[in-house]
Amino acid sequence: MLPENLKTFLSEHAAKVIAFGVPVDINSSHLKGAEMAPWEIKKMMFHEAGNPFSEGGVDLSCQENFSSAGVLQFRPKSWFEDIEASAGVMMEFNRSPIFIGGDHSITYPVIKGLAKHIPGLTILHIDAHPDLYHEYQGNKFSHASPFARIMEEGLVERLIQVGIRSTTTGQREQIKKFGVEVIDMMHWRGVPDLRLDGPLYMTIDMDGLDPAFAPGVSHPEPGGLTTREVLNLIHQAGPHLIGGDVVEYNPKCDHNNITALVAARFVRELAGAMLTNKWKKK
Ligand SMILES: [Mn+2]
Numbered sequence: 001m002l003p004e005n006l007k008t009f010l011s012e013h014a015a016k017v018i019a020f021g022v023p024v025d026i027n028s029s030h031l032k033g034a035e036m037a038p039w040e041i042k043k044m045m046f047h048e049a050g051n052p053f054s055e056g057g058v059d060l061s062c063q064e065n066f067s068s069a070g071v072l073q074f075r076p077k078s079w080f081e082d083i084e085a086s087a088g089v090m091m092e093f094n095r096s097p098i099f100i101g102g103d104h105s106i107t108y109p110v111i112k113g114l115a116k117h118i119p120g121l122t123i124l125h126i127d128a129h130p131d132l133y134h135e136y137q138g139n140k141f142s143h144a145s146p147f148a149r150i151m152e153e154g155l156v157e158r159l160i161q162v163g164i165r166s167t168t169t170g171q172r173e174q175i176k177k178f179g180v181e182v183i184d185m186m187h188w189r190g191v192p193d194l195r196l197d198g199p200l201y202m203t204i205d206m207d208g209l210d211p212a213f214a215p216g217v218s219h220p221e222p223g224g225l226t227t228r229e230v231l232n233l234i235h236q237a238g239p240h241l242i243g244g245d246v247v248e249y250n251p252k253c254d255h256n257n258i259t260a261l262v263a264a265r266f267v268r269e270l271a272g273a274m275l276t277n278k279w280k281k282k
Pocket residue numbers: 127128129205207208219248
């Protein structure tokens with residue numbers, strides 16, 4: 001749906017947490033395929049082999065809790081503005097959004113839309129790559145560049161990157177310039193206390209995981225996080241989460257849907273964490 005239809009959708013769907021497909025891969029640099037990811041991930045979310053509960057015990061089949069019905073549409077020439085506007089509408093309606101990509105370029109318009117409503121955001125970013133290229137292959141909106149744009153514009157207070165293991169010299173300079181907090185895999189000793197505070201957005205690039213756990217990505221890098229470690233990070237982020245995304249799943253590279261199943265679990269745990277915390281207090 002386009003942003004103007006999103007308002008109607010939200011008035012008809014009471015769910016506090018809403019997961020949207022965002023089928024964008026126009027900014028992928030290597031392989032295409034992430035565009036098909038939302039449907040594959042949604043298929044695995046309520047798979048008949050499992051039940052609809054989060055690890056913390058939230059029933060995600062309850063329509064007041066959670067909906068994964070929507071797909072964000074956008075006009076090709078205004079994909080950025082349409083995603084930004086949709087993120088803003090979610091805040092106006094006081095709902096918690098989860099965006100199912102798509103390539104990682106979607107995180108910049110999403111944050112731009114959210115930051116107008118929520119100052120002082122922290123981003124917890126799970127990824128093998130810092131995605132801080134000033135531009136990549138001549139594209140400033142590349143999926144390798146969203147955090148360069150976000151930091152340049154000062155849209156967030158903190159950017160914490162976890163899982164990093166593929167950083168070029170130029171990106172090391174960007175990390176210093178923008179004061180990015182990087183927890184790289186070379187020094188990984190298990191999930192640390194991230195001393196999180198204030199409103200938090202969590203963005204999960206599926207290649208942050210080791211390819212053994214998530215082979216279905218366009219840019220696999222060995223030596224990554226386990227599924228359990230990312231779940232523990234989601235649970236640590238839980239009390240502060242206002243939104244999140246799961247991006248860069250490429251069904252064309254997957255084996256037996258294993259990566260779709262993991263991505264679906266992350267969407268469910270993000271939703272469960274938000275419902276356990278923010279919404280319980282009200
Ligand atoms: Mn990546």
